[in-house]
């Protein structure tokens with residue numbers, strides 16, 4: 001006979017008790033972190049009428065709990081920018097700016113499994129909310145990383161700024177653009193900006209060193225009107241369709257490069273038709289036996305910074321809207337792709353940029369994996385800072401996560417969210433401890 005069972009289990013019982021006692025403070029802290037994220041997600045900052053009052057109050061209360069310096073800037077009435085500061089011990093060094101936007105895009109509530117401002121957590125730990133990926137996660141991760149660093153006794157050498165800007169989802173004109181062109185920003189002496197990226201369905205984080213610019217093109221054609229039965233050249237419709245066919249071939253050739261894996265989405269020129277307008281209205285719709293004298297089409301074009309703009313503009317003028325076919329064109333918005341010296345608006349991703357090297361190392365140190373650096377396919381606030389000649393990198397630490405920004409049922413898994421905080425902790429530690437080179441006023445020379 002062996003020893004009594006209860007005797008054998010005694011050490012196991014104590015071991016379990018010890019585990020329970022030692023694990024609970026960590027679990028408590030993790031649930032506090034998630035609760036704070038949920039609170040931010042529950043504030044309805046959805047365009048077109050975001051509750052910036054509530055988000056500002058919330059962020060200021062977070063700042064207070066972290067003993068950060070804070071100010072609310074209102075360059076545009078009722079469009080508050082919350083700017084937080086953790087002063088470094090050497091204010092002569094260029095500072096670090098972590099940017100995020102507070103607004104989110106609208107949601108079709110009826111198409112969501114859980115309400116978009118409920119921040120419901122399902123059995124898998126997925127947190128459902130509009131803004132869980134884009135980009136309230138990042139804003140809160142910055143703050144949680146600061147909380148961890150502060151409680152570990154860390155003191156930054158460089159000053160750290162954290163900005164929460166409004167209206168990114170409607171162009172950022174009242175937010176990041178105003179901040180970047182302000183005297184406040186000049187006084188901040190920023191050396192590097194981090195802003196949003198995208199989720200990654202695989203294990204590699206995605207880093208963005210530039211972004212495509214949006215050109216909104218409208219082409220118009222005119223021609224003699226005619227009977228609906230007549231075949232003749234140079235009608236407005238025929239001329240417009242010749243252009244549309246040619247643009248579609250170009251679109252397909254660019255898309256083929258992406259499909260074949262030769263280029264990433266951000267590296268090709270995308271053309272998508274936004275509207276097509278023509279016809280002679282009648283009380284029941286359109287006159288059917290008349291070929292109209294005018295027709296127009298609008299296109300959303302996205303262009304990577306390294307594209308040959310001269311050849312694209314030449315093509316628009318000579319092939320897609322040629323005066324020889326009675327066509328004209330205009331741009332209703334033309335995003336900037338180059339700086340004043342004609343250089344593409346991109347941030348270096350090699351050893352010439354110490355911020356890049358530091359970022360790569362810091363992410364790896366926090367056990368994060370990194371994919372090939374990319375061009376962001378759409379627009380972000382980062383362009384406002386790149387336009388100033390500053391390095392800016394887009395990064396949202398979401399690996400193994402489906403890309404759901406602006407989609408129904410946007411969610412982020414809580415484990416992934418917590419991992420992201422560790423990554424920012426590592427980045428902030430590395431960035432704010434970096435002392436050489438760079439003194440006051442030469443933040444650009446060090447790049």
Ligand SMILES: [Zn+2]
Pocket residue numbers: 101134135168196
């Ligand atoms: Zn965003």
